[in-house]
Amino acid sequence: MIHDSAIRTQLVTGEKTLHDVTTEICRPIENKPSTSWKVGFVLSVIFLGILGLTLAITTLFGIGTWGLNKTVQWGWDITNFVFWVGIGHAGTLISAILLLFRQKWRMSINRSAEAMTIFAVMCAAVFPLFHMGRLWVGMYWVLPLPNAFGSLWGNFHSPLLWDVFAITTYFSVSLVFWYLGLIPDIATVRDRATTAGRKFWYNFFSMGWTGSVRTWNRYEVVSLILAGISTPLVLSVHTIVSMDFATSVVPGWHTTIFPPYFVAGAIFSGFGMVLTLLVIVRKVMNYQDYITIGHLEAMCKVVMLTGTMVGLAYITEFFVAAYSGVVYEQYAFINRATGPYWWAYWSMMTCNLIAPQVFWFKWARTTPWFIFMLSIVVNVGMWFERFVIIVTSLHREYLPSGWVMYSPTIIEIGIFVGTFGLFFTCFFLFSKFLPVINMSEVKSILKNRE
């Protein structure tokens, strides 16, 4: 038996009944899309078009269309790759770790956060895939026969290959977890369906869900097992992303704190994105009673906590570089803060360490428009973090003859902007065709269930 203290705030406000939940959350699926949805969707598709165009140019003319050069071999591509992969982490944290910690407030945000994870990983995948240049050749090692392109298998010593495994595992587990959670809700939509098309498709995807005690029992057990599997994934994915850098001997990259620091940063950036999305979703779709100020406040606290953890890691890195007595390390960090890319470093510091400290004040944690602004700041800051790590460490070689500057070309900018098109197109489709809030879980925490 579960007992909730009287001083806890209600997770769902507005005295909802079970029926209210169903009708309100199924509303967007069962009605014609609103004008704001249409406008948003068309805009996203336009940006998706930019992605298609810039990727086509990249494929036709080669990586030379990007601003990479002999020293800065990784620039926007990997910055954006890490940026998007990181964003995905909040979804997994909410769905898996918060489930293990029995945090019930996750129930009205997990669905959209998990969707965000999946779309973010898709956006991330664009960059390394197209960085391979001839994508079709790069795919060869998956089915390495005939062995006409050198070694039979991929280089298992390389963290880049570990990344391939880590991210595909992550993507598949997240997708399965998300879909599993959707099944009871899809069945609800099926049962309410009035048109033949809706009946057919939702019937198909509900996989014969009956809602019997036995199915529910199994559903809960599988959820818990998947949560157990996903929990190490939250750590492993960004750990391995960090090892893409940290296994090298590049000053500023080779540092042992990278694994936990990247994970904290990923959760930080992910919650930034979740807040960006949900502040809009709750307003536009009128879900203020489900995604309450209490939810926003809890997420702001996570942002503040992880932001400070990331800040501690920045300071640790800086301190240890100074302490190390290694001139290359010391130079790498001084160069970050005072070199030609100083503006990127200080943007990172301001956005990630200083800005989230406003969440110490209750007003800041409970004012949606302010949270929205700050979530954008967090997104920007975390993008800059990856830019700082990648570009400032690379643009100064051991030999000064290799010292160069890097700036992105219009094609690279186009790909990055385009991935937002991909992300939001997916998100708009999701918000139209699937229940944005997990109905069955939210029903379990309603106060009046009679």
Added chain:
Amino acid sequence: MSHGHELHIHQENYQFKGKAKTLSLALLIIGLAFSIIGIFTIPRDTHHDAHDTAAKHEVSNHKTIEKNIHGVDVAHSDEQLYPIPVEHAKPWYTRIYMNLLINGYFLLLIAVCGIFFFALQYIANAGWASSLLRIPQAMSTILPIGAIIVLAVFLLAGQDIYHWVHYEHLHLVKGQEGYDPILADKSWFLNTKLILIFLISIPLVWFLFGKYLRNLSIKEDAEGGLTFFKKSIRVSAAFTLFFGFSISILSWIVTMSVDAHWYSTIFSIYNFATGWVSAIAIITLFVLYLKRNGYLEIVSDEHIHDLGKFMFAFSIFWTYLWVSQFLLIWYANIPEESIYYYKRWEMPFKINWFLNLGLNFLIPFLVLMTRNNKRNPQILTFVALCILVGHWNDIYLMLMPGAIDKQATIGFLEIGMPLFFAGLFMYWVLTALSKKGLIPVKHPYIQESAHHDVGV
């Protein structure tokens, strides 16, 4: 989700007597006896001997340097950027100080992680553990002992233990023989004055936070209401912020600077993980002991199960940090870094190296995998003891190689001293526990804790 069914929460008053008291006193006496035997059996070196060992060490040290971690020969040249430190045999009594340092630091970590445990319950707004908060609160009272031991060892034997303290006293300038550019470069941080400020102020602030939070909780028992609870949340948040930064500094000072040439950015988090998982293991042991003696009526298998999950999860977390540090250093294979592991991979530390992974990872991971084991008091006790021995060994492995290297060995002293401190810890914490009510009866979440259920 009901509010209707409220249990009546009785206050309990723990009495420290019987077997627990006998055991703690026995541990104190046996530990002391072993330590004394240990002290008398440390090989004393005459001046001549000391010189001899020093020479031997120089030779073995060179051998170490010539091979990197993969066993590949590393080229030597006279223009080497970093001079090889020539180690001298430490005075025989350094081993005693080292043992004090290991145990004192372990006590300090456990005590401060005890504070962090209950601070965390407040800032996370968690209810399930509110019935067992008095245990970490009592653990926090031993913090001054750990802090004083660490400080005393630094003051009395800093020269012998910390390479850089010794170096500082030589006052060498550039060009002089024995000048060490790395240590000279670190003197802005590694200098006795600054370190003493940190060594005194950080534990003091921790202690004050712990004392204040404990008092708030105890006052709540008498007066009730939400004032103390709300205040605790704010104070806990402030503590957590301070704790994150200060434990980093303390770990750099006490443990990382023993290998003064070496550095690793993850080291502070790794130190935290060591203390944190040990503190959870100790809380579990106390809960099991109190339950067995009829106390903690509202604490059930459910709470114990959750503590088991914590031990399981944070043992994996510790291993994660261990692997992160080891893998990256092994992979990059930069001699300045890999020397750390090379030293620990040789005798006399090779056994400790394997023990470290066995006790701190394999046993908790494999044994606590199943639900039933996490609810079984005997098995939990076994794993908690493994974790405690394992993390003592972890700290041994952090400190000994850098300080006295080949002079280190596990003898009577190394067994006696932890036993002595275990006895002291039991005696101290159980006495603290007996002085105040055992249950925070008016904690706003006490009913949640009394009704706690882990679900599936």
